[in-house]
Amino acid sequence: MSGILAILERGAGGWHRMSFEALAGALELGRATGEPVTVCVPAADAGAAAAEAAAWGAAVIALEHEALSLYAADAWIAALEPLIRELGPAWVVLPHTYQTRDFAPALAARFGRVLMGDCTGFAIEEGRPVFERQLFQGKLIGRFLFETEAPNFVSFQAGAFRAARPAGAAAPVTVRRAEIEPARIRQRPEPPFREAVQAVDLASVERIVAVGRGIGDEGNLELARELAAALNAELAASRPICDNGWLPMDRQVGSSGQTVAPKLYLALGISGAIQHVVGMKGSGCIVAVNRDPQAPIFEIADYGIVGDLFEVTPALIEELRRSKETA
Amino acid sequence: MKIVVAVKQVPARDVQAELVPSGDWIDESGLSFEMNEPDAYALEAALRLRESAGGEVVAVSAGPERVQSVLREALAKGADRAIHLAADGDAARGLDPAVNAALLERAVREEQPELVLTGLQSDDTGSGQTGVVLAARLGWPHATLVMAIEPGQGEVRVKRELEGGWYQHMRLPLPAVLTIQSGISRLRYATLMGIKRARTKEIRRLEAPPEAAGGLRLAGLALPRRSRQTQFLEGPPAEQAAQLVEKLRFEARVL
Numbered sequence: 321m322s323g324i325l326a327i328l329e330r331g332a333g334g335w336h337r338m339s340f341e342a343l344a345g346a347l348e349l350g351r352a353t354g355e356p357v358t359v360c361v362p363a364a365d366a367g368a369a370a371a372e373a374a375a376w377g378a379a380v381i382a383l384e385h386e387a388l389s390l391y392a393a394d395a396w397i398a399a400l401e402p403l404i405r406e407l408g409p410a411w412v413v414l415p416h417t418y419q420t421r422d423f424a425p426a427l428a429a430r431f432g433r434v435l436m437g438d439c440t441g442f443a444i445e446e447g448r449p450v451f452e453r454q455l456f457q458g459k460l461i462g463r464f465l466f467e468t469e470a471p472n473f474v475s476f477q478a479g480a481f482r483a484a485r486p487a488g489a490a491a492p493v494t495v496r497r498a499e500i501e502p503a504r505i506r507q508r509p510e511p512p513f514r515e516a517v518q519a520v521d522l523a524s525v526e527r528i529v530a531v532g533r534g535i536g537d538e539g540n541l542e543l544a545r546e547l548a549a550a551l552n553a554e555l556a557a558s559r560p561i562c563d564n565g566w567l568p569m570d571r572q573v574g575s576s577g578q579t580v581a582p583k584l585y586l587a588l589g590i591s592g593a594i595q596h597v598v599g600m601k602g603s604g605c606i607v608a609v610n611r612d613p614q615a616p617i618f619e620i621a622d623y624g625i626v627g628d629l630f631e632v633t634p635a636l637i638e639e640l641r642r643s644k645e646t647a
Numbered sequence: 648m649k650i651v652v653a654v655k656q657v658p659a660r661d662v663q664a665e666l667v668p669s670g671d672w673i674d675e676s677g678l679s680f681e682m683n684e685p686d687a688y689a690l691e692a693a694l695r696l697r698e699s700a701g702g703e704v705v706a707v708s709a710g711p712e713r714v715q716s717v718l719r720e721a722l723a724k725g726a727d728r729a730i731h732l733a734a735d736g737d738a739a740r741g742l743d744p745a746v747n748a749a750l751l752e753r754a755v756r757e758e759q760p761e762l763v764l765t766g767l768q769s770d771d772t773g774s775g776q777t778g779v780v781l782a783a784r785l786g787w788p789h790a791t792l793v794m795a796i797e798p799g800q801g802e803v804r805v806k807r808e809l810e811g812g813w814y815q816h817m818r819l820p821l822p823a824v825l826t827i828q829s830g831i832s833r834l835r836y837a838t839l840m841g842i843k844r845a846r847t848k849e850i851r852r853l854e855a856p857p858e859a860a861g862g863l864r865l866a867g868l869a870l871p872r873r874s875r876q877t878q879f880l881e882g883p884p885a886e887q888a889a890q891l892v893e894k895l896r897f898e899a900r901v902l
Contacts, residue, residue: 468862563830
C-alpha cells in the first residue's frame, strides 16, 4: 500500500472551496512522506473540473456516475470503496466538509478504520505523521497517531492549508465509470434548497459586532446592538444565539453560517470554537471580550479584554460616544 | 416508534482544562459534567417524535459510573428507560469513534429500535463520527446534520443542513441512524414531577464489550499556539475601553 489519494468535492455549484486546501494538505503530506499524490474527483460529470484539478500536477481520476449528481452517502461509498481497494493508498485525504462528515466515517468503517477528522495540521515525528486536532472546543490540541495499517483516512479542517496556485505541467486525467447499483442506494435525496433570501450580507460589511453564549439572555442583545450602532457595525452571532431564535439564522457566522472578513470583528462572549473561527478568522482586526482567559478566541485576537462583557461593553459605548464628540 | 437516543456526558463548557501531571489527559477530579448539548437536541427530537407518533424513548450513555447522572436527566425530561454501558479507562474517554460506536452497538442490537438519534458531535472530542460509524456497524442507513424528522410508513423524511444556508430533504428506510444538528427545536427543562418520576425509572447496566479498538492513539496534548500576538488590555473596564478605542483608531486604523 502506497501513495496518497486526495478525494476532492465537486458539487452542482462547482468546487467546494476546501477541496484545494485539502489537496495542498495532501501534497504536503506527500512531500513529507515521499508518497505520490493521486486526485479523485467523484461527480456526475467531472470532465472540465478534472482537467482543472490536474493543473496542480497530480494525476486525476474522474470518477463518474449519474448517481453522484445529488449527494447520497451510499452512492459515494459505493463509488469510492472499490477504487480505494484497487489503488491501495497509504493515505486517503479529504476536505472536512459537511459532505465528508456524512460519508467518510462510514467509508473508513468499510476498511475497519476510523477517520482522523477535522485535522488542523500534521508534523513528522520519528518518521511518521502525527496529526493535530482540537479537543474541548479548542481549549486543547490533541496530537494523534494511527495505529492501523493502510489505508488510513484523514480530513483537513478549513484553513489548515493554504490552497496554493497550480504550478508546473498539467498531469494526466483518467475518466472512469463508478460501479454503483442505484437500487442499493438507501438514501433518497431531494435537490438542495435555500430557506429564504438572506436579508443581510455580512460578507461585505466593514465592521461586525458578534455575540456568543456569554451574552446570556435575549434581553442583553440590546447592549450589543447599542455597541454595533456606536461602531456603525452590523450585528452577528455564533450558532447557539441563532439556535435559540434570538437572532435570525442569516446573522450567523461560522461553518454553517456566513464567512466574513470585515476590517473589524469584535467578539463579545464568544469562546471561539473552530466552527465559528473558520467563518471569521480572515477578519482584519479581531477584538475579543471574554471572561475566560483560556477562551480559544484569544488565540486569534489582536486585542483581548479578559473581563465581564456587561461591564466592558457599556464602557466601550461610552468611550466611543465621547471620542466621537471630541473627534 | 421505538427510539434509542445516545447521549454523552462531557465536561461543562466553562471548565478550565488542566492537564494531569503526566500530561496525557485532563484532570477530571475537579470538573463538573453535563449532557453534551447536541445530544440534548437529539433527546428533544426523540421526545417530540414520541409525543406525535407514540412509542418509546430509551436513553443510552457509555462511560464510567458518573454518566448515570445524564441518564437520570434524560429520564427526568421524559425518556422511558435508560441503559448505562459501563466503560472505564481509555474507552471511557470517548476519543475513538469506533470504540464509542461499538459500545452503543451493543445496546442497539439488544433494543432493536426503529431509530437511533444522537447529536452531530460532542463538545469534548468533537469527532462527529459516532453515529455514522454506528450505522456502518449495524448495516443501517444514516443521515447527519438533521434539522427535522417526518416519520412515514417504514421510512423517515429528514431535512439535512448543508453548508452556507442550504438544506436538503432525504428519505431513509427504517431502521436508521440520524445525527441531530443543534437548534432543531427549543430544549425542554425537566419538571419537578419529571425529576420525581425519574427516580423510579430503570437504568439498566450493560458491561462494555471487550473488543472495540479503533486505532487512533493520543500521542499528546498541548495548549493551543497563538497565531496572532494578542495585546491584552488591562485595568478597570473604563480604562480598557479607552485603550481599545485609542488602539482601534491609531494602531489598527479601523475606526
